[in-house]
Amino acid sequence: MADALEPEQLETYFALMESVSMLHHAVEQQVREAGQLSYVQFQLLARLATAPTRQLTMTELADGVVYSRSGLTHQAGLLEKAGLIAREPSPDDQRATLVAITEAGLTRVSAILPGHIDVVQGQLFSPLSKQDQVALGELMTKVRDHMREQPPRSVSTRKRGS
Amino acid sequence: MADALEPEQLETYFALMESVSMLHHAVEQQVREAGQLSYVQFQLLARLATAPTRQLTMTELADGVVYSRSGLTHQAGLLEKAGLIAREPSPDDQRATLVAITEAGLTRVSAILPGHIDVVQGQLFSPLSKQDQVALGELMTKVRDHMREQPPRSVSTRKRGS
DNA sequence: TATTGTTATACTCTATAACTATA
DNA sequence: TATAGTTATAGAGTATAACAATA
Known part of the structure; x- marks a missing residue:
């Protein structure tokens, strides 16, 4: 709205x-x-x-x-x-x-883990400065926590309408 | 590595x-x-x-x-x-x-667009300050541009080994 | 020879609804 | 009555390989 x-x-x-x-x-x-x-x-x-x-x-x-x-x-x-x-x-x-x-x-x-970490490092973190990485962590933590609060309306499928 | x-x-x-x-x-x-x-x-x-x-x-x-x-x-x-x-x-x-x-x-x-924008606003941006939103944009632009440079090794499927 | 795009096929993932069993 | 989990099933998405046509 x-x-x-x-x-x-x-x-x-x-x-x-x-x-x-x-x-x-x-x-x-x-x-x-x-x-x-x-x-x-x-x-x-x-x-x-x-x-x-x-x-x-x-x-x-x-x-x-x-x-x-x-x-x-x-x-x-x-x-x-x-x-x-x-x-x-x-x-x-x-x-x-x-x-x-x-x-x-x-x-x-x-x-799996070592190679996995390499990929994440190479694809996600390598273009970011240390500062950027910290900032990204803070931002996404905020976003994730906010989303977790929202009714996921799926797993706890408590149908109302249909 | x-x-x-x-x-x-x-x-x-x-x-x-x-x-x-x-x-x-x-x-x-x-x-x-x-x-x-x-x-x-x-x-x-x-x-x-x-x-x-x-x-x-x-x-x-x-x-x-x-x-x-x-x-x-x-x-x-x-x-x-x-x-x-x-x-x-x-x-x-x-x-x-x-x-x-x-x-x-x-x-x-x-x-689709109006409702879509509502969802994105509500889920992604609402927990972030204006500053945060700008920062997120800058970070993800860096990451995206970096990833685009990486060989996607998929669409332009130029098989080597197999 | 490399590239664009399609086809056929098979496989995986996901979701819905109906069901059982326990709280 | 509500919750935890399973089953059966059906639908959608995706990828591989083989192919045709053009560059």
């Missing part, structure tokens, strides 16, 4: 989307070549690998990565079949499923 | 990817609801609408939006079937196809 975008903002928006699209394409390729995984699968594994207890519920795991429950179930099925994660019922809540990364999963992430 | 990512850079990278993923999801929905198009289709139309002569060759149109020739052919086929673009052989180069946006295409873009 109200507030149009300045032409300058439109250019910023386009530059952001194009940059990230290209970056996404580059890292997707790297992840596939180095680890035979899609980027989504890599994100899920990376999230598990960095989780405090190295296990999350399906819902926690989905958050911010996947936008439908069935999508996550599908990806988790593939990862489990590949032996990279393990699922077991949660003791706390019988409805929930706990997902844990396996040793093989950790190994896979380790195989 | 060399140069690892600082943990701070890793966070920046993640914040960027998550933000844009959510933004992409939001605009994708908006474009579909307001204009019955995918985001890629909207990008193609928008690119044509803002092109100086309102027509581009397939290769020019693909640039930065689509990463395979056949993908563009497919999308162009859909857009043409919907009457939003028109294709004709180029007079300059008999191999090339000129793609032009139709009146219906322009109308469709117009139908």
Whole structure:
């Protein structure tokens, strides 16, 4: 409502989307070549690998990565079949499923990470000064936090109208 | 090679990817609801609408939006079937196809744009100060320009190894 | 020989709706 | 009644390779 975008903002928006699209394409390729995984699968594994207890519920795991429950179930099925994660019922809540990364999963992430970091360094950070990099971090943290507050209206699919 | 990512850079990278993923999801929905198009289709139309002569060759149109020739052919086929673009052989180069946006295409873009701008404003820019917005534009322009210089190794698929 | 674009095909991803089971 | 997760299925997107035509 109200507030149009300045032409300058439109250019910023386009530059952001194009940059990230290209970056996404580059890292997707790297992840596939180095680890035979899609980027989504890599994100899920990376999230598990960095989780405090190295296990999350399906819902926690989905958050911010996947936008439908069935999508996550599908990806988790593939990862489990590949032996990279393990699922077991949660003791706390019988409805929930706990997902844990396996040793093989950790190994896979380790195989991907160095090359991944090279790509991100080369594509995203190399044209930026140290100052720029810090600034970008601050900006995107603000944006991400703001977006997280917005009703994602997807994973927590609580249909109203339809 | 060399140069690892600082943990701070890793966070920046993640914040960027998550933000844009959510933004992409939001605009994708908006474009579909307001204009019955995918985001890629909207990008193609928008690119044509803002092109100086309102027509581009397939290769020019693909640039930065689509990463395979056949993908563009497919999308162009859909857009043409919907009457939003028109294709004709180029007079300059008999191999090339000129793609032009139709009146219906322009109308469709117009139908999408206001709501689109609202979403971008609300999701991306609203948490940022005017200063922040300018800074983001400068940063992403640098990044985009740098990435454009990198061999995209995709559209201009000049296979070497395989 | 290199480039533009299309075709055919196959694969992956994603989303919707219906369903089960537990809170 | 609401939530966690799965299943089945259908649709859309994308990429590879083989191809035709022009430069």
